[in-house]
Structures are given as C-alpha cells and as structure tokens.
Amino acid sequence: MxxxxxxxxxxxxxxxxxxxxxxxxxxxxxxxxxxxxxxxxxxxxxxxxxxxxxxxxxxxxxxxxxxxxxxxxxxxxxxxxxxxxxxxxxxxxxxxxxxxxxxxxxxxxxxxxxxxxxxxxxxxxxxxxxxxxxxxSDDVAGGLMNTDTVSVRPHVTVKTALRYFRQLPALPQIFDSLLVVNTDDRLLGSVSVNSLLTADPSTEIKALMDEEPVSINVDMASMKVALLFEKRDLVSAPVVDGDGCLLGRITVDDIVDLYRDEAENHIMERAGMDAEQDTFAPVMKTQRRRAVWLSINLVAAFMAAAVIGLFEATIEQFVALAVLQPIVASMGGIAGNQSLAIMIRAQVLGQINRGNIGWLFSREVRAGLLNGVLFSVLVGVIAWFWFEHAALSWVIAMALVVNLFIAAVAGVLTPMLLQRFKIDPALAGGVLVTTLTDVGGFFTFLGLATIILVH
Amino acid sequence: MxxxxxxxxxxxxxxxxxxxxxxxxxxxxxxxxxxxxxxxxxxxxxxxxxxxxxxxxxxxxxxxxxxxxxxxxxxxxxxxxxxxxxxxxxxxxxxxxxxxxxxxxxxxxxxxxxxxxxxxxxxxxxxxxxxxxxxxSDDVAGGLMNTDTVSVRPHVTVKTALRYFRQLPALPQIFDSLLVVNTDDRLLGSVSVNSLLTADPSTEIKALMDEEPVSINVDMASMKVALLFEKRDLVSAPVVDGDGCLLGRITVDDIVDLYRDEAENHIMERAGMDAEQDTFAPVMKTQRRRAVWLSINLVAAFMAAAVIGLFEATIEQFVALAVLQPIVASMGGIAGNQSLAIMIRAQVLGQINRGNIGWLFSREVRAGLLNGVLFSVLVGVIAWFWFEHAALSWVIAMALVVNLFIAAVAGVLTPMLLQRFKIDPALAGGVLVTTLTDVGGFFTFLGLATIILVH
Incomplete structure (x- = not known):
C-alpha cells in the first residue's frame, strides 16, 4: 500500500x-x-x-x-x-x-x-x-430501517449459526451483532460479533446473549434514534413493534447521513431555506423559492416602517433620530438571536425541563440587562460626542437597555411558543425574534425621544 | 423483552x-x-x-x-x-x-x-x-484516533488469529475489520469481520484480505475524515503516517459525535457563538462572551448610521425616507444571507471548483436581480399608496434592485474571501454580508433620493 x-x-x-x-x-x-x-x-x-x-x-x-x-x-x-x-x-x-x-x-x-x-x-x-x-415516514425509526436482518433462535450453537451465515447470499455490510428471536419473532436479545468470534463453536447462542440490548420502537422519532446512537456508541440497533417483534434494523451509516443533513439544514435555515434547495438549480426555481422568505421579511420590514411612521413628526424635528435608529434595532436583533440560539440548541439536546426553565429565563434576562447597561453607556457616550446633545444620548442609552431586555424575553419565549405550535424554531425563530426587536427597538427609541425631546 | x-x-x-x-x-x-x-x-x-x-x-x-x-x-x-x-x-x-x-x-x-x-x-x-x-490537534485525523488497534501478519491463519483474539484482554468495542501489517508495521490491507466469521479456520489471512482498504493519513482534516466515513459507509478506518505505517484507528462513534457537534455549531454560529458556550454557565461568563459579538455588530451599526448621517439634509426635507430606509436594508440583508447560506453549504460539501464558480456566480446575480425587480415593483406600489409621492416610489424601487444585486455579489464573494484568509465563513459571514447590504442599502436609497428628490 x-x-x-x-x-x-x-x-x-x-x-x-x-x-x-x-x-x-x-x-x-x-x-x-x-x-x-x-x-x-x-x-x-x-x-x-x-x-x-x-x-x-x-x-x-x-x-x-x-x-x-x-x-x-x-x-x-x-x-x-x-x-x-x-x-x-x-x-x-x-x-x-x-x-x-x-x-x-x-x-x-x-x-x-x-x-x-x-x-x-x-x-x-x-x-x-x-x-x-x-x-x-422518514421522521421515524420505521423510515430509517432495513428489513434484511439476520436472526437466530436462542438454542442453536455458534457452530450452527456460522453454518447458517455461510448459506446466506451475503452477510449485511454493517454487521456487528446477531439478533436472537423466539418462534413468534419476538426479540430476545443480541450477540455481539466479538463474542461470536471468540466463543467456542459448541456454545449455545443463549449463553452469549445480551438480554437487554438497545431496541428501538418503530415509531421513535428519527432525531431521538440519532441521539441514542450517539449516546450509546451504537453501530446497529434492532427495530421492534409495540409487541417487541423484530421488524428490521437501523445501521450507523444512516445515522451519519442524518446528522450530516442536520448540519446542512442548520446552515440553510438561517436564511429561511431548505437544505434540499439545490445549489445548482435553474435560476427561476431558485428565485421563486427565495421570494417566499423575502415576502415574509417584507411584511416584517413594513411593520417596522409603520412604527417609524408613527413618529414622523418627531424625526422631522430631530433628524439625528433617523441616523441613530438602526443601532438600537440591530443591537437588539443580535442579542435576541443569541438567546434564541442557546434555546434552540438546548431544545435539540432535550436539555430544557420544568425544573430549569425558570433559572434559564432569569439568566438570559440578567445577561441581556448587563449587556444592555454596558452598551448603553458606550453608545450614549459616542452619540454625545457625535451630536453633542445630552438628552439625545440619554434617549438612545435608555432605549438600548429596554431593547436588550425585549431581546432576551423574545429569544427565550419565541422558540418555546413555536415548539408548542409544532413550527420549527430553527427556521421561523430568527425572523420572528428580529421582527420583535426591530419593532420594539424603533418604538422604544422614537417613543422615548417624543416624550423627552419634544414634550 | x-x-x-x-x-x-x-x-x-x-x-x-x-x-x-x-x-x-x-x-x-x-x-x-x-x-x-x-x-x-x-x-x-x-x-x-x-x-x-x-x-x-x-x-x-x-x-x-x-x-x-x-x-x-x-x-x-x-x-x-x-x-x-x-x-x-x-x-x-x-x-x-x-x-x-x-x-x-x-x-x-x-x-x-x-x-x-x-x-x-x-x-x-x-x-x-x-x-x-x-x-x-482535534482538527486532524490524529486527534480523533485510538491507538489500540488489533493487527496481524498476512501469513497467519484464521485459526491463529482467533486464538490471538482470545488472549487479548478484550476486543475493541467497535470491531468490524482486522488490520493486516508487515513486520515494519506498514498497513497491507484489512479483513472484514464478516469474512473471518464465515471463512474456513485454516485459510490464510492474506487470502481474505482487501488490499485497498480506505486508509486515512494522520494529517487529514477531521471534516474530510467525516465526509469519507459518510461517503463510504465506514464503521472504522485505519490511520497511517506518510510512510503507510499503522498509527491507530478511527471509529464511527467519533464521527457521529463530530457531525453532532457540527450541527450544534451551525445553530450557534448564526449568533456568533461557540457551541461549547454553555447553556447553564453563570451570567457573568455568558454576558462577557456575548459582548464580543455585540461589539463587532456595534461597529457595523455605527458604519450604517454614519452613512445615514451623510444624508441628514435630505432626510430633513423628506422624513418619509427615514420611515422607508429599513425596508431596503433588511431585504438586502435577507437576500445576501440566502446567497451566503448556499455558498457555505457548497463549500462544506466541497462542491465549488473552478469549472462552476462562474456559472454559480452568474446564477446568484440573476436570481437576485429577478427578485429585485419583483419586490421593487411591489414595494414601489405600496410606498405610492402610503405617501402618494411618485418620485419617492421610484427611488425606493430602484434602490431595492441595486441592493439585491449588491446582496448577491456580497453573498457569493464574502465566503470565498473569508476562506482564503482562513476565517470560518459560517461564523463571520453573516455579520459581514449584513453590514455590506446595510451600508449599501442606506447609501443607495438616500443617495438616489438626494439626486432625484432634492436636486
């Protein structure tokens, strides 16, 4: 070689x-x-x-x-x-x-x-x-399984099992354990290939059998199957129905594919796209698909514009507001998406439960407020040097604190609500949180300006 | 069971x-x-x-x-x-x-x-x-490998190999193939467990050997190793040095972990975070890490604000410009991130080469321009109903076309440039593309307004 x-x-x-x-x-x-x-x-x-x-x-x-x-x-x-x-x-x-x-x-x-x-x-x-x-469907174990399993009865010997293997057209390509079933095809256990290799040929299969192998119910969600493979370092696992009867087998190569697809999905989701959307598709197909997401964003953008429109009179008096308004909105958007990412990851990993959600929520809010205070001081000082208007500096500083608070709340609650309505938070979460922080940011900033600068 | x-x-x-x-x-x-x-x-x-x-x-x-x-x-x-x-x-x-x-x-x-x-x-x-x-390092095959391999010489028989297995404290947990080496530890081939199980005990290992097994150079990038496992449906693969000497073995459980981490990374990257950033870390740690990304965004936001500041005089005359300006910028941001996601995915999958980059670029630009025209008509009409000012409608329509063109160019070129400078496009790409479309959007919209509405 x-x-x-x-x-x-x-x-x-x-x-x-x-x-x-x-x-x-x-x-x-x-x-x-x-x-x-x-x-x-x-x-x-x-x-x-x-x-x-x-x-x-x-x-x-x-x-x-x-x-x-x-x-x-x-x-x-x-x-x-x-x-x-x-x-x-x-x-x-x-x-x-x-x-x-x-x-x-x-x-x-x-x-x-x-x-x-x-x-x-x-x-x-x-x-x-x-x-x-x-x-x-592809979303459950049944859609991932192969039906070509190799199984034997518990009372045969290793020698008989090996003879049986030689009669098969071929052993499955990924073959790390032999499944053991009774006459009703109920799964009784499994024998690792390692045991088969090193056992005395006269040993009964029953003596080598692990009686509690990981088995997967045919209705288990695919991502749960993948997590199980990851946790238990599995190479293959039997799939059973509600009665414990052997239906098929899932192998690790399909789990690797699943995780790779998952990684790709997350790349694409942040732009509201589908991983199957093809890099080399014709222009017209591409354009049509992307237009959907642009349309959703257009509605969000017009909502933000409408909020600004409420304060036209204020902006007419203080054009500096128009200059500074994107800062409040965009800082909120970033902070909101940070909280969102933490929540989505925790949801995917099944880390969120009733016992810790309160703690998690308060942590996000406190982190948001801390950064709000920090950046409001920074932005307030820069704005003062730029426009030399103390009240304006106060307005943007306060607006930043409020919007980073809104961002933390939106970042935590949005994925929880979306999950309840069975909408993928990784897909819809970003545009929703950004809309909330845009609208919230413009409203707070221009609203405070109207109260403090105009009245 | x-x-x-x-x-x-x-x-x-x-x-x-x-x-x-x-x-x-x-x-x-x-x-x-x-x-x-x-x-x-x-x-x-x-x-x-x-x-x-x-x-x-x-x-x-x-x-x-x-x-x-x-x-x-x-x-x-x-x-x-x-x-x-x-x-x-x-x-x-x-x-x-x-x-x-x-x-x-x-x-x-x-x-x-x-x-x-x-x-x-x-x-x-x-x-x-x-x-x-x-x-x-963890980024290359050497960091993923285990050094506890099981190997034999080509001229031993299956029977001898099996006897050797029984003397080991234990066979490796994931054991799908036996590696064959010469006296210098050079990898000669591998024998699948399936062949070992079904072969006659007197057969020489050499006769069962696959002489061209997939072997992995110790310096191969981890993501390349993962892609190889995915493509070839591998369960394990030997790791060799430059001379072809056996150093260790990579098993599929580590590849599953790698892909799971990759999926998590992509969730976190869109908010500029690290997947190892812990959901349950103390507030102060969390706040400090997020502040870094907020600071980077603050610089970008001030750049956008500075561009708007150039046009204060124009906005003073037409406050509607302040109301509509976020629409142009945010539509550009979405379109740019769509092109970016397509490019990052193609980079990860190694789909981009010299032969197709030109085609890809022109496709993104054409799709961007098509959507630009479509949405400029839509936004132009809505703006006309809202402000009843024909010239203003023309300005926002034209600005949208230009900014969706900028978005396509930025979305394709940014990840290519970042990759050349060895910066992860998935991490830094979003904020860069958004900055370009923000700055470009504000400049085009307010610039066109100054030319058309004021002069």
Missing amino acids: SDKVTREAQIARDVGIVEAGLDSGSLSNVRYLLNFSLPPADIADLIEASTPQERQVIWKLLKEKHRGEVLSELAEDVAGDFLENMAPKELAEVTADLDTDDIADILQQLPATLTAQVLHSMRAQDRQRVERVLGY | SDKVTREAQIARDVGIVEAGLDSGSLSNVRYLLNFSLPPADIADLIEASTPQERQVIWKLLKEKHRGEVLSELAEDVAGDFLENMAPKELAEVTADLDTDDIADILQQLPATLTAQVLHSMRAQDRQRVERVLGY
Missing part, C-alpha cells in the same frame, strides 16, 4: 479527469471512469457539483446497473430530475439491489400512481419488504 | 427520579441510580441540564470509577469546572480506562504544566499512547 497511490488519492485524480473530460467533450475516458472506477457517492457528488447540462451527460454515460446506487446518494432535488424521465419498470430494475430504506426514500419522491407501478414491477418478496418501510 | 420495560424506558424513568431527588434533597436514591443504573452519557446529559449548584451535588455523589467516562461525555465548558478541582494523580486514575482520543481530549483542556503532571502519574505504556495522540 505504501509504494502505490492510495485508493482515495486515485479517486480524487479520477474525479479531476472526469471534470476535465466534461469540459473538453472527450467522453470515452469519462465513461470508463464513471462505470469502472468511481464509487457511487463520488459520482453523486460530481453530478451535484455540475451544471444542469453536464448532469444529463454524466447520467447518459452511466450504465443502468450503477444508476440505483447513485440515485440513492443524490440530493432529492437532483434525483428528481432523473426520476421524472424513468419508466416504472426501469426504476424497479435499477433499484433492485438497494437497501430497503433507500428504495423507500426514492419511491417516496414519486407521485402515488407511479409508486404503485414501480412496486408492481418488483419481485414479490422485494415488494413486500419495501411496502413495509413505505408505511413509515 | 416484550413483557418487561425496555432498558431505554427504564433509563428515562431513572433520570426523572434523579431530577426529583435533587429537587427534594433526598439523595440516597440518587446516589444509587447514578452509580448502579444510569449510563455515563445520560449522567453527562443530566449534569449539563442542571444548574451549577446541582452539578456539584451530582459530581460528589458519583463514584470515582464512573467519573472518567462522564467527563469524556461532558461539554468542554462543564467538564472544565470539575477538572479545575482535581489533582493530577486523581485525573490519571479516573481516565485510565478511557480510549486514547478521549484521554487526549480531556488533557488538552488543562494547562500544560498540569498535563505533564497527569502524564507522569500514568503507567508508562498508557503515557506513550496518550502522548502520541496529544501531538495532534
């Missing part, structure tokens, strides 16, 4: 050759690398990083037998472009060798009538397995 | 009992559950979700032998509070049974002199292993 190029370096080089080949149009090399050298995940990355035209070229060069795995690695949006043009029979063939959860993911993107046709084109056994997973 | 409460349900119940016990002060039950029932990760969660006083109570009730594992699960900030009060000898004992990467993580939080003392208190062999990992 040390004298030759590592596999990963070779893949990186091949990706470079494909990119150059697509640019120059010399495609024979590209076709070879796509079908005989590059792994599916890298082909998917290559497709996602290509312009819409190049994507079609890559897809056409790709042999049918590779298309299924590439499809399962692609972002939904990009996969959708290819799915539209595939016949149900072709799709059934292309996806035949995928894991059941991956097939279900792909089918869920199709219109219901088309899904039925694809299922109809499958072998009976495959159809049954896929239909079982299709019954569950 | 089906007739009794599952292990997870029992843990959840026990956590509830501990929380109630801490509230009421009846601690004997709490002590029992902490030391004989709850897994370390759940104790760590419990500590993180407790107030600073309760944390000390839990820590004191926890037996020494459990403290090491709990420490390795805690957020840095919270762990730091306990580490401060521990003697080097106690720390060496408490961490003795942890994985090398976990010990290294804990030691890296200590002052250098203290680290040396803790290392000195360790057994010689442990010290050597930990020192090897301590040489690498």
Whole structure:
C-alpha cells in the first residue's frame, strides 16, 4: 500500500479527469471512469457539483446497473430530475439491489400512481419488504430501517449459526451483532460479533446473549434514534413493534447521513431555506423559492416602517433620530438571536425541563440587562460626542437597555411558543425574534425621544 | 423483552427520579441510580441540564470509577469546572480506562504544566499512547484516533488469529475489520469481520484480505475524515503516517459525535457563538462572551448610521425616507444571507471548483436581480399608496434592485474571501454580508433620493 497511490488519492485524480473530460467533450475516458472506477457517492457528488447540462451527460454515460446506487446518494432535488424521465419498470430494475430504506426514500419522491407501478414491477418478496418501510415516514425509526436482518433462535450453537451465515447470499455490510428471536419473532436479545468470534463453536447462542440490548420502537422519532446512537456508541440497533417483534434494523451509516443533513439544514435555515434547495438549480426555481422568505421579511420590514411612521413628526424635528435608529434595532436583533440560539440548541439536546426553565429565563434576562447597561453607556457616550446633545444620548442609552431586555424575553419565549405550535424554531425563530426587536427597538427609541425631546 | 420495560424506558424513568431527588434533597436514591443504573452519557446529559449548584451535588455523589467516562461525555465548558478541582494523580486514575482520543481530549483542556503532571502519574505504556495522540490537534485525523488497534501478519491463519483474539484482554468495542501489517508495521490491507466469521479456520489471512482498504493519513482534516466515513459507509478506518505505517484507528462513534457537534455549531454560529458556550454557565461568563459579538455588530451599526448621517439634509426635507430606509436594508440583508447560506453549504460539501464558480456566480446575480425587480415593483406600489409621492416610489424601487444585486455579489464573494484568509465563513459571514447590504442599502436609497428628490 505504501509504494502505490492510495485508493482515495486515485479517486480524487479520477474525479479531476472526469471534470476535465466534461469540459473538453472527450467522453470515452469519462465513461470508463464513471462505470469502472468511481464509487457511487463520488459520482453523486460530481453530478451535484455540475451544471444542469453536464448532469444529463454524466447520467447518459452511466450504465443502468450503477444508476440505483447513485440515485440513492443524490440530493432529492437532483434525483428528481432523473426520476421524472424513468419508466416504472426501469426504476424497479435499477433499484433492485438497494437497501430497503433507500428504495423507500426514492419511491417516496414519486407521485402515488407511479409508486404503485414501480412496486408492481418488483419481485414479490422485494415488494413486500419495501411496502413495509413505505408505511413509515422518514421522521421515524420505521423510515430509517432495513428489513434484511439476520436472526437466530436462542438454542442453536455458534457452530450452527456460522453454518447458517455461510448459506446466506451475503452477510449485511454493517454487521456487528446477531439478533436472537423466539418462534413468534419476538426479540430476545443480541450477540455481539466479538463474542461470536471468540466463543467456542459448541456454545449455545443463549449463553452469549445480551438480554437487554438497545431496541428501538418503530415509531421513535428519527432525531431521538440519532441521539441514542450517539449516546450509546451504537453501530446497529434492532427495530421492534409495540409487541417487541423484530421488524428490521437501523445501521450507523444512516445515522451519519442524518446528522450530516442536520448540519446542512442548520446552515440553510438561517436564511429561511431548505437544505434540499439545490445549489445548482435553474435560476427561476431558485428565485421563486427565495421570494417566499423575502415576502415574509417584507411584511416584517413594513411593520417596522409603520412604527417609524408613527413618529414622523418627531424625526422631522430631530433628524439625528433617523441616523441613530438602526443601532438600537440591530443591537437588539443580535442579542435576541443569541438567546434564541442557546434555546434552540438546548431544545435539540432535550436539555430544557420544568425544573430549569425558570433559572434559564432569569439568566438570559440578567445577561441581556448587563449587556444592555454596558452598551448603553458606550453608545450614549459616542452619540454625545457625535451630536453633542445630552438628552439625545440619554434617549438612545435608555432605549438600548429596554431593547436588550425585549431581546432576551423574545429569544427565550419565541422558540418555546413555536415548539408548542409544532413550527420549527430553527427556521421561523430568527425572523420572528428580529421582527420583535426591530419593532420594539424603533418604538422604544422614537417613543422615548417624543416624550423627552419634544414634550 | 416484550413483557418487561425496555432498558431505554427504564433509563428515562431513572433520570426523572434523579431530577426529583435533587429537587427534594433526598439523595440516597440518587446516589444509587447514578452509580448502579444510569449510563455515563445520560449522567453527562443530566449534569449539563442542571444548574451549577446541582452539578456539584451530582459530581460528589458519583463514584470515582464512573467519573472518567462522564467527563469524556461532558461539554468542554462543564467538564472544565470539575477538572479545575482535581489533582493530577486523581485525573490519571479516573481516565485510565478511557480510549486514547478521549484521554487526549480531556488533557488538552488543562494547562500544560498540569498535563505533564497527569502524564507522569500514568503507567508508562498508557503515557506513550496518550502522548502520541496529544501531538495532534482535534482538527486532524490524529486527534480523533485510538491507538489500540488489533493487527496481524498476512501469513497467519484464521485459526491463529482467533486464538490471538482470545488472549487479548478484550476486543475493541467497535470491531468490524482486522488490520493486516508487515513486520515494519506498514498497513497491507484489512479483513472484514464478516469474512473471518464465515471463512474456513485454516485459510490464510492474506487470502481474505482487501488490499485497498480506505486508509486515512494522520494529517487529514477531521471534516474530510467525516465526509469519507459518510461517503463510504465506514464503521472504522485505519490511520497511517506518510510512510503507510499503522498509527491507530478511527471509529464511527467519533464521527457521529463530530457531525453532532457540527450541527450544534451551525445553530450557534448564526449568533456568533461557540457551541461549547454553555447553556447553564453563570451570567457573568455568558454576558462577557456575548459582548464580543455585540461589539463587532456595534461597529457595523455605527458604519450604517454614519452613512445615514451623510444624508441628514435630505432626510430633513423628506422624513418619509427615514420611515422607508429599513425596508431596503433588511431585504438586502435577507437576500445576501440566502446567497451566503448556499455558498457555505457548497463549500462544506466541497462542491465549488473552478469549472462552476462562474456559472454559480452568474446564477446568484440573476436570481437576485429577478427578485429585485419583483419586490421593487411591489414595494414601489405600496410606498405610492402610503405617501402618494411618485418620485419617492421610484427611488425606493430602484434602490431595492441595486441592493439585491449588491446582496448577491456580497453573498457569493464574502465566503470565498473569508476562506482564503482562513476565517470560518459560517461564523463571520453573516455579520459581514449584513453590514455590506446595510451600508449599501442606506447609501443607495438616500443617495438616489438626494439626486432625484432634492436636486
């Protein structure tokens, strides 16, 4: 291994050759690398990083037998472009060798009538397995599971189990424990591969069995499943129904995907976008999606403008107010989003409970007020040097204290309210908190100015 | 299993009992559950979700032998509070049974002199292993790896390998493949546990060996390692030095932790915060950290105010300008952050290359201009109904188009520039883009107003 190029370096080089080949149009090399050298995940990355035209070229060069795995690695949006043009029979063939959860993911993107046709084109056994997973959404354990488990009865010996393994077409790729079930398919326990490797072949499975393995109810929320994998350092876990019967298995590779998606989601959410929104989508599609978020913000901006409008007469007398007003609003926005981020993180980690919410709330308010006082002194002094108007300095200083208090309250309460109404706080929280601190900031600043400077 | 409460349900119940016990002060039950029932990760969660006083109570009730594992699960900030009060000898004992990467993580939080003392208190062999990992930062593969690998020579038989396994104190907890090395410790390949389980005992290891396993250079960036695990669905991977010699092993549980941290980071970054910033830290600590980000924003806000100040005379004549100015700035801020999010995600995924950056840039600009035109018409019409001043409507409409163009350019170029200067775009990008669109928005809107309305 040390004298030759590592596999990963070779893949990186091949990706470079494909990119150059697509640019120059010399495609024979590209076709070879796509079908005989590059792994599916890298082909998917290559497709996602290509312009819409190049994507079609890559897809056409790709042999049918590779298309299924590439499809399962692609972002939904990009996969959708290819799915539209595939016949149900072709799709059934292309996806035949995928894991059941991956097939279900792909089918869920199709219109219901088309899904039925694809299922109809499958072998009976495959159809049954896929239909079982299709019954569950991606948000719960059932949607993450594979139905191809390996299980044995408790009274067989290790030797018998190993003989059984050799008869299977293949052991699952991620195989860290053997599941043990009774004749009703109820999960009794699990045996780690480590025990299987080191046990005497005549040992009964029962003797090696962990009787309290982590098991996952089919209805458990996906993010809870992910947290469980993280907490217990799991590689795989059995999925059971309400009666404890074995339905399938979740493997850590799907959890890694889930967390990666989660990380991406948080990048996109701060701009009100969906992670599946595709970097390389056509302009019109992009523009339409973003317009939704801009519209929501426009309503918020007009609300802020309306508040300023209430104080037109005051601003006419003191134009300095128009100059300083963004400072109060923007400082409040930042402080509010700081409290919001702390709360969202705590919600995601399940750290908030009745016992500590009061303490948490008071801490945010105290931190907000402390920073309010600190920055009000600073801004007050700068404003005094700038406009040499003592009363104006007092007004902006007081407005800052009030708005940082509003920010702390809004930052803590908004995510709690949104969660109660089942709206994702990470998505809607930012624009709501910013609106509250904008409106609050303008109202406090211009209102105080009207009282103190005008009257 | 089906007739009794599952292990997870029992843990959840026990956590509830501990929380109630801490509230009421009846601690004997709490002590029992902490030391004989709850897994370390759940104790760590419990500590993180407790107030600073309760944390000390839990820590004191926890037996020494459990403290090491709990420490390795805690957020840095919270762990730091306990580490401060521990003697080097106690720390060496408490961490003795942890994985090398976990010990290294804990030691890296200590002052250098203290680290040396803790290392000195360790057994010689442990010290050597930990020192090897301590040489690498958390940002590279070396910092993630465990040094306790299991490896064999290529010419031994499966039977011999299995006998060797039985002599080890224990096989590693996550063990999906056996590494094969030559006498110089160079990595030759790997054998999957699946092959070991199903092979005839007399088979030579060499015959089962994958000669091109994924191997990770010790200097590879952690996020690249994580992407590799995700792409190849890995459970573990060997770490090698520049000569291909085996140094250690990275397991998927550390990758899951990495991705979870990444997801948390993105939640916090949008408010300029660090994920290790602790939800339950004392007020003063919290306030000081947030003040840094508020200060940066204050500079940006004063820059925006200064731009408005340039146009005081114009605003004096048309107070409606002060009312409408936040609309132009905030729409630009949203649009800019949308482009920014797309770019950051593409950077994280390594989707940007020389071949597509031009296409991407032009797409962002076109999408920005399209939305600019759309919203300028909308805002122009609303402004006309509000102020019944045609020229003013034209001014805000034009300013919006220009600012959404600025937003697209800033959203694409800012992350590229930041990356070149090795500043995290996810952290600093938001405040920079918002500053550019604020300043640009105010300047365009008030500047156009001065030209069109005053002159």
